Amino acid sequence: MEGQLSSLVITKEDIETIDELFSQYLVDSQAKDIILLNKSGELLAKSGMVTRDSAIAVSALAAGVFSATNELAKLLGEREFTLTFHQGKETNIHISLVDPLVLLAVIFDNKAPIGAIRFWAKKISGSIKPVLEKMAAGPRQEPSQDLRKGLQDEIDNLF
Amino acid sequence: MSLIDFSKSEITFKVVYYGPAMSGKTTNLSWIFRTIPEKVKGQFTSIATETERTLFFDFLPVELGTVKGFKIRLSLYTVPGQELYKLTRKSVLKSVDGIVFVADSNRDRREDNIKNLEDMVKNLADYELPDTPIIYQLNKRDTTPIMPVSELIDDLQLKGKPVYLGIASSGVSVMECLKGITREVVSKI
Numbered sequence: 001m002e003g004q005l006s007s008l009v010i011t012k013e014d015i016e017t018i019d020e021l022f023s024q025y026l027v028d029s030q031a032k033d034i035i036l037l038n039k040s041g042e043l044l045a046k047s048g049m050v051t052r053d054s055a056i057a058v059s060a061l062a063a064g065v066f067s068a069t070n071e072l073a074k075l076l077g078e079r080e081f082t083l084t085f086h087q088g089k090e091t092n093i094h095i096s097l098v099d100p101l102v103l104l105a106v107i108f109d110n111k112a113p114i115g116a117i118r119f120w121a122k123k124i125s126g127s128i129k130p131v132l133e134k135m136a137a138g139p140r141q142e143p144s145q146d147l148r149k150g151l152q153d154e155i156d157n158l159f
Numbered sequence: 160m161s162l163i164d165f166s167k168s169e170i171t172f173k174v175v176y177y178g179p180a181m182s183g184k185t186t187n188l189s190w191i192f193r194t195i196p197e198k199v200k201g202q203f204t205s206i207a208t209e210t211e212r213t214l215f216f217d218f219l220p221v222e223l224g225t226v227k228g229f230k231i232r233l234s235l236y237t238v239p240g241q242e243l244y245k246l247t248r249k250s251v252l253k254s255v256d257g258i259v260f261v262a263d264s265n266r267d268r269r270e271d272n273i274k275n276l277e278d279m280v281k282n283l284a285d286y287e288l289p290d291t292p293i294i295y296q297l298n299k300r301d302t303t304p305i306m307p308v309s310e311l312i313d314d315l316q317l318k319g320k321p322v323y324l325g326i327a328s329s330g331v332s333v334m335e336c337l338k339g340i341t342r343e344v345v346s347k348i
Contacts (some may be wrong), residue, residue: 007161007348015166040254041218042162042171042234053220057202060218060234064206067250068215141165143229143348150227151345158224158231159338 008038008101009142014135015045021127022047029120032091033107036098036128039063044102062095062105083121085114094121099132160254161348171232172344174337175252177279178261179271180212180240183298183327187261188217188237190333195221213239216251223341233341240275249282257344258293259336261327262311266304269314276315292343294321296336301326 022034026047033048035055041063046055065084073081083096088110094117095105106121162171176184185205192203201220207213217237222230238248252258260279262272283291297311312318321339325332 007163010162010164010166012166015164038160038162038254040160040173041236042173044162044164053201056220056234057204057218060204060216060220060236061206064215064250067253068247071246071250141163143163143170144227147227147229148348151231151348154226155231155342155345156338158226158341159334 011141017131018045025124031106031108035105037103098125161256169230172256173234174257175255176237176259179275182261182263184237184261185217186327187333188219190330252282257340259340261296261298264297264299264305265302266306294339296323296325298325298327300324
């Protein structure tokens with residue numbers, strides 16, 4: 001059985017901390033893009049040249065790939081595989097588990113050796129983990145009553 | 160699990176179109192993609208076999224508009240309906256906020272509807288999501304041999320539940336279903 005929260009809340013401060021970390025790592029690692037997503041495929045944060053639209057699609061697909069890989073793990077008697085890596089002619093993508101709900105996708109060009117990709121993915125993951133723990137432990141910002149009511153009243157106008 | 164991003168003032172809901180093979184799940188998404196304005200839709204991603212049957216999932220992000228300063232976004236997914244892709248169906252359902260169950264009105268598909276609905280209920284129970292909002296589209300109302308609506312409702316035990324009669328290939332009830340499930344998921348926030 002896998003219990004789930006009804007919603008995941010990200011605050012402005014959380015995103016500022018993550019953006020700052022990612023910007024530094026983009027410079028240090030020479031990665032093209034860094035994308036943080038949850039296991040259900042939603043984009044949480046992104047850094048690099050990737051457009052928001054592409055990052056949204058990458059998140060859905062990366063979560064799908066990761067989920068499929070984990071079904072494969074179970075069939076092979078493993079509890080889960082914690083990372084998956086795809087190598088192309090020009091681009092490589094490394095997807096790894098940061099915490100039970102969150103994945104990190106790091107995209108490199110073909111100049112980066114595999115060892116360096118693994119090193120940086122692990123380093124970024126290690127730095128982001130305490131931020132996610134803080135997010136989970138901190139006081140939860142809730143949507144206001146005004147927003148809840150607005151959603152109920154105005155949803156029909158959106159169609 | 161809805162995602163509330165206060166930094167971008169956005170709320171994203173995950174909606175999955177579930178149902179037996181060839182019942183019209185991808186057709187629903189394709190219709191939505193063709194109908195909604197360019198500026199509110201993202202990339203339509205489809206992982207299909209060479210014969211265009213869904214292999215993994217289809218994915219379409221949609222931005223509905225703004226309510227009280229918050230952008231409302233939907234991530235629409237379909238699942239592969241074929242029996243063989245049972246595990247894929249389950250994985251796409253992870254953290255779902257709402258479901259459109261697309262049933263096939265053709266009499267020859269009666270067993271598939273029932274089996275697929277049972278499969279969905281079991282998966283939701285495994286994820287501890289038994290209260291997920293679900294609406295039901297009885298699709299292909301132009302098919303032959305067609306099952307009467309009352310028989311489908313009895314078969315799938317849909318009495319008192321939100322049911323829409325659809326012909327997704329020509330857009331009948333597609334947007335109504337999307338609106339119906341959106342109304343349901345926002346009420347849960």
